[in-house]
Amino acid sequence: MTWMITGGAGYIGSHVVRALVGGGQRVVVLDDLSTGDPQRLPAGVPLVRGSVLDGAVVDRVLREHAVEGIVHVAAKKQVGESVERPLLYYRENVEGLRTVLEAATGAGVRRFVFSSSAAVYGMPDVDLVTERTPCEPMSPYGETKLAGEWLVSAVGRAHGMATASLRYFNVAGAAAPELGDPTAFNLVPMVFERLSRGLPPLVFGDDYPTPDGTCIRDYVHVGDIASAHVAAARRLTEDPEAHLVLNIGRGEGVSVAEMVRVIQEVSGHTGAVPEVVARRPGDPARVVASAEAISRELGWKAAHDVREMVASAWAGWQLRHPDRP
16 A cells, blocks of 8 residues: 655655655655755655645645555644744644645545644643643644644544544654754754854753753654554554544653753763753643553554664764764
8 A cells, every 4th residue: 555645755754754665665755845855765755746735736646646545744843933923834734734634535545644743732730641631732833733633533533534643742863864853943953053063052941840950851763753653554554443642752751951961972062061041931841741552552662762862863963064073
């Protein structure tokens, strides 16, 4: 069977593509290449350059490649930008998803995996976030992901489509250096950027109610994110009645201060003392996933630890920035 991966040339999407291909699946990628790179794709994987907002293009890809399942990764994903440009985020993330689902139902697609986010939870006041924790997103980005889950579930039940919405926690690392995160919006590449310029890492607040005063997060290797998609795709193939909403995390919290120390050790930049600056608005003290449901439903468990995430991310950073020590 053939799976269409939207956003498959991007950071997360390209890992999903490789994992599916490695699992013996046929894949076609739809990507507008606004942030994607064709060089990320394995040889032989068809790439169609186009937007998920273009229903005619989506419909053509589904029919020409006889697509039977979709993994929808394409989305805008910067929280701060979503606050400044909510119309853009609702158009790209919600209308784009609606367009893909409409084409999917018309083409008789019966399996749909949706890339969601822990941003749907907002600031949960719990030690472990389960799928039953109330969703109170604090940004337009989080709102679009929650609305997307609702839309996927409703369409799946109305049209006999098996569905899975996967809520990512904090993604890091790379399965290969050439697949590393090219942006500097997440903690790990942000610290790399500072250290490589001879600047101290920034820590946004050290007065949170946590053991060391810094925020605690659940970091998960992007390769594990990809393997969770493979497990979800397999489940939807085996169970046409499945309608799943699952966290993807390790179930282990790591503080920002701890993460910065690991980054400094792995990169060899151990001399810089982190600079504490003001908290960022909306940053919760602790967000750590419960991974029990995904283990029970998909038999999935994260395979990589924090040091592996950082080491693989550092290899990718060095490949893209050979001029920076």
